[in-house]
Amino acid sequence: MLAVNGHNEKMQYGGQDREMGERLLNLGLKPIQLRHRAILIHLDHSRAYRTKESIDKNLAIRAATKESGIIETPHGIQQAS
Numbered sequence: 573m574l575a576v577n578g579h580n581e582k583m584q585y586g587g588q589d590r591e592m593g594e595r596l597l598n599l600g601l602k603p604i605q606l607r608h609r610a611i612l613i614h615l616d617h618s619r620a621y622r623t624k625e626s627i628d629k630n631l632a633i634r635a636a637t638k639e640s641g642i643i644e645t646p647h648g649i650q651q652a653s
Contacts, residue, residue: 581651582645584626585621585627586622
């Protein structure tokens, strides 16, 4: 997580993990599919902040990450002051 500077804080609802996964792929790490093989706990909550605009913005960020091949986000754990 530190090698890619964590989650991109410019992203809004949803997709942060997938975008960080794209950067981990860009770093050269190989994914392991855990769906239906690991225990997961998710707290149910309302998603009033989920809008078409926020989803479109996140999809654009993910596409740019994949296309550019970036590894670290400038909007993560370490940020320039």
